[in-house]
């Protein structure tokens with residue numbers, strides 16, 4: 324039997340991590356949330372002593388997972404500390420990509436070891452998270468003497484650990500938002516452009532999906548610089564002018580995004596070596612740079 328784990332915050336991540344840890348022989352000693360129905364669901368799913376008292380749950384664990392929403396990690400941690408719910412040698416973990424280790428300071432002051440172990444993945448549902456967690460990269464932020472323990476914990480979840488310095492977490496997480504959330508927003512912008520072009524809304528995403536899939540395939544095997552195709556990579560200034568003219572008239576709200584991303588795409592094309600400095604300058608001027 325491995326260490327006793329308690330999970331405070333039994334949403335998508337808490338439940339999925341609990342499920343996978345249980346499968347690996349960890350004992351789920353306690354589960355805690357704000358709402359009774361969340362606690363009941365967690366007990367049905369992974370077992371453990373049910374509670375809505377965070378300090379009571381914390382006392383039951385060798386490992387305390389604080390998988391609440393980000394804003395609640397620090398206040399919950401402080402509440403547990405103020406009620407004597409931490410002890411020396413306990414491992415207290417949050418799984419937020421954006422939050423610093425400092426949000427767990429009150430646990431460290433109580434003698435516990437603190438870690439941040441962040442799955443670099445987007446989980447929309449518990450079942451999806453259980454499926455996606457194995458093979459996921461985990462950003463681990465912890466003091467050196469805790470690194471081996473953290474790496475083993477990540478491997479128990481089927482993940483692959485990488486070390487992230489606490490002061491770099493914000494930029495590490497910003498990168499995750501850009502490649503995941505902003506990609507979703509790009510698809511939404513693209514869908515709006517496609518419907519403006521007369522493609523029925525129902526099939527607008529479907530129509531562009533093979534193109535997106537092809538791009539993903541290129542990106543899986545190549546660097547972004549190698550994968551770049553299209554008018555900017557070719558230096559087709561007239562095409563860019565046509566796009567802008569039409570957007571200015573019909574979808575002005577997306578012109579800024581088109582220009583900003585276009586200017587970065589010029590940087591990629593320069594690195595790719597497919598456009599010369601003169602073409603790059605003209606493209607940047609056209610794109611408002």
Ligand SMILES: NC(=O)c1ccc[n+]([C@@H]2O[C@H](COP(=O)([O-])OP(=O)(O)OC[C@H]3O[C@@H](n4cnc5c(N)ncnc54)[C@H](OP(=O)(O)O)[C@@H]3O)[C@@H](O)[C@H]2O)c1
Nearest residue numbers: 332333334335336356357358361390391392395419445446
């Ligand atoms: N979802 C993702 O894609 C993802 C990916 C990587 C990392 N993470 C990180 O994982 C953590 C959890 O995210 P999630 O998506 O699993 O959130 P979630 O589905 O919204 O679940 C949050 C859980 O925390 C509980 N909770 C909130 N405040 C609480 C409090 N004061 N006391 C006790 N329980 C409280 C909620 O209880 P109730 O149900 O009772 O309200 C709920 O069970 C976050 O730090 C997040 O940044 C998420």
